[in-house]
Amino acid sequence: MFQRIVVLFFLIFLNSYVILASDPDPVQDFCISNMGAATKTDHCKNSSTATVEDFVFSGIKSSGKFGPTGLSAISVNSNTFPGLNTLGMSFVRADFEVGGVNVPHFHPRATEIAFVLEGKVYSGFIDTNNKIFAKVIEKGEVMVFPRGMVHFQMNVGDTPATILGSFNSQNPGLQRIPTAIFGSGIKDQLLEKAFGLNSKELSKLKKRFAPN
Template sequence: MVSSKVVRVFLAILLHNYAVSSSDPDPISDFCIPKTNVSLDHVPSCKNASLVTVEDFVFSGIKSPGNFRKTGFSSTPVNSGVFPGLNTLGMSFVRADFDVGGVNIPHYHPRATETAFVVEGKIYSGFVDTQNRIFAKVIEKGEVMVFPRGLMHFQMNVGDSPATIIGSFNSQNPGLVRIPFAVFGSGIKEELLMKAFGLNSKELDKLRKRFESN
């Protein structure tokens, strides 16, 4: 006979797996336009439906490119924090602009799959799976690439003119972990990083200064 302790442990594992694999909760109404500014870590109270207008569902903040000239890359995230009409709908998106040679560094979104649509330009784009296989190619205007949830991905403008991508996410709050900043800018113990990456103290200090200052 299976002991009650084993059953409790098994149920705990099932609940944990459900929690980490589920996406945004389904809405329980047509929409929820917040009464106040949205915080991405909780669901706010909604306006009375009679006070909602079409303007609550229109966003104009990504008509123009971001300022990518200084670093070669800029991104403008659009979530319910800036576009309240997205609240409770389980989606968000981003505009990314690249100068020639501009790079969107390796990163991942822990809570969402992303589709990236090339508006202009040529983008070397790809991701790495959990078997350390790379899936990458140059995609051009009108093409789309999908990045599975939680997998590291990257992009680089390989054309001879600026490029633009619109990315969409199946989460209101997809999250963003930029690999170099997470590794070298988060305060991980120096000895561990030196051993993990074969760096000496001087090399590690240079990387830390670079990514801690951003």
């Protein structure tokens, strides 16, 4: 009986912890990151010196540099936009060349909602039962990717595409599946057995997804 009570208490505690495991609510109007703070206790810029410019970000007026998959992604989080600090949200602009791909990836700390600004994008996610939810979304449509779910996008139109994504965390995190698997240093023997690869094939993948 005592063991059952202990287990029940543990489950209640764990459930409560998971429910509360999100960005904390702010306790002040705003806390603009003080990038030059000398100590952790001085991490907020003095509010009396704040200006409207602290709450405006102009870094996504145009696309950034495109990578080998035809994707350009500019993250707007508290590291690049200090005014977002403690507000529990962040943003991304993703541009796709024709045929461009945002490889399967996930955000461990946030749900994402993506708005198609231009183009036609094959977009979707996979749940924990390995069921896929995917379709082509076009200009003016939105799609949501639940927190922690692997998701992906590909420009299937004949013109460039742009997506604007919003997150319910100031630091959603990002893990790209190919890089996490083949670029993280997992032992070759494990990867060869897990994916049925020979050493030559594995070497090629590791070279392609090695950290820059």
